[in-house]
Amino acid sequence: MANYEKSNELLKRAVEVTPLGAQTYSKSYRYYCQGDSPAFIERGEGCYLYDVDGNKFIDFVCALGPITIGYNIEEVNNAVKEQLEKGISFSLQAEVEVELAEKVIEIIPCAEMVRFVKNGGDATTSAIRLARAFTGRDLVALSGYHGMHDWSIGSTENNKGIPKDISNLTKTFEYNNIESLEELFNEYPNQIAAVILEPIQANGPKDNFLQKVKELTEKNGAVLIFDEVVSGFRYALGGASELYDVVPDMAAFGKGMGNGLPISAVAGKKEIMKQIEDGIFVSTTFGGEALSMAGSIAALKILEKPGSYDHIWKLGTMLKEGLEGLIEKYELGDVILVSGLPPHCGVEFEDVGSLDYLDINSIYSQAMIHNGIITVGINNINLSHTEKEIEAFLSAAEEAMINIKKAIEQDSTEGILIGKKVNPVFKRNIVEEN
Ligand SMILES: Cc1ncc(COP(=O)(O)O)c(C=O)c1O
Known part of the structure; x- marks a missing residue:
């Protein structure tokens, strides 16, 4: 050992x-x-x-x-170091914020405007709030994991500490099962503000699932949000949206966009994003922290190479x-x-x-x-x-x-297992058959 x-x-x-x-x-x-x-x-x-x-x-x-x-990637490190010499957080915006926003808009199919936050959950939660404000509806239909916030975790079995009234506003549907989403729209007509899903789960979408979700969402006047926190910048530069050629109304990014730097983003249609200007609240102290912005620009320049x-x-x-x-x-x-x-x-x-x-x-x-x-x-x-x-x-x-x-x-681990048995907090063991 x-x-x-x-x-x-x-x-x-x-x-x-x-x-x-x-x-x-x-x-x-x-x-x-x-x-x-x-x-x-x-x-x-x-x-x-x-x-x-x-x-x-x-x-x-x-x-x-x-x-x-x-x-420890040199180009990313150098970009961070160069920014560090200038400063980390300022009292007004830094140029890197505009540069990165323009880059994200160039790369991400649905992005007409973008706002940066820190964690994936900040980005998904921002998208949900904007969708609720945009539609004037409260319910959310979700498929996948979307971070630690009440509206998301309330739908799981780890929902202690979350008021029932909040959990009840989130309904779940099954990936690659369009009927399960259809049922939600039938059960809650004109009440679903947003459909949010991880666009790539298990072995990916089958039978034009993402296209069908888009059509159903449009038909029912809900906002379609792709949670690309995992899929973004990992399966393709433009995420699942680029890979499967389906453009949602909004998307959330995190993880892969800064090669380890703490940065995430909510992006989407201008008319939805612009609500932030009317006080639909998406605002954090460190949203424009410049080291992550500079590092993320450098990372995206590497990722976009052929x-x-x-x-x-x-x-x-x-x-x-x-x-x-x-x-x-x-x-x-x-x-x-x-x-x-x-x-x-x-x-x-x-x-x-x-x-x-x-x-x-x-x-x-x-x-x-x-x-x-x-x-x-x-x-x-x-x-x-x-x-x-x-x-x-x-x-x-x-x-x-x-x-x-x-x-x-x-029929035993005796003599084979040396350390303690793994014991994850979330006991997940799900493989989709389809
Ligand atoms: C698909 C997806 N969405 C959102 C999140 C939340 O991101 P974060 O942990 O950065 O808040 C995660 C985290 O694993 C995720 O996998």
Whole structure:
């Protein structure tokens, strides 16, 4: 086992002062085999991470999506440093705000105007507020995850602390099931302000699903919002909207747009966005923070170079097909499911015998970490990954599958699992069949 002494020491201190010892659920120790995994990272370089004990890993989490280019990218660093010399936040606007807004409008199909905020949830929440104001309606139809705000989390089972009156305003529909959205419009005629969805879920839209959602939304006078916080700048420069040629009324971006810098954006039709000028409230102190703006401009200039997304899709396809091949080789098709499109794809697990899916997940996670791979199931590909890192990933995944097979045969993780079983806060294990 690698040495995680410093990680473990830091974790002991962290859990005393911060819930779960982390600022984000999915970065917490509960997502890895505690005791046999790193908990703290010191630095990143390209697609590699170095933990506080000096262990080196190939990273496929990409900071939960933001790292689209790689860590410590010179052009992005230089842009940030140059801006730092001038200042971080000012009392009036900085030129970089206009420059970035123009760039986003050039790239994003629905963007006639844009406003910058900080987190993905700020952007989705802004879009929802603008849609409600625009339509004079209260209900929201959603599909996917849209951040920590009441209107969004109120629709999940983690809805304690959210008033029922707010939760009741959000209705859910199923991805790739147009009838489920149709039913909502029938049940709540003229009441739905917005339809918001992650445009790419599971293996992507089927049977013109996005086009049908657009038609239905238009017919019913609701605002269509694509939550492109994950899909934006990851599957294509212009996100799912560009990839599937469906233009929503509004879109929310975050994660991928600044290669790790804290920046997000709500964008859309001028008539909807302009309501902000009438006091429909979308305003934050740090919305125009200039380091993130400068870094984001530099990041987008790299991402827009020809071949960027071919690279991401090519390596993602290699990873995805490699995983499928291994699952077939080890006859684990009932236990390990491959999900997602190549730029953002990976595995999910099923219960088997007396092992539950988290047992399987733990064995997988352990083998990956032992082989120097950081993953939480779904993997993000960035521009710094090469075939060499994908090969290393697949070789680690093969060891994971051999161990999983062994655990299934003995119907226990005994002698296989060294660290603690993973125990995520959100227990999700969903693969769409269609
Ligand atoms: C699709 C989607 N929308 C919104 C969010 C919220 O973004 P943030 O955590 O930056 O607020 C996330 C975060 O994972 C997301 O995946």
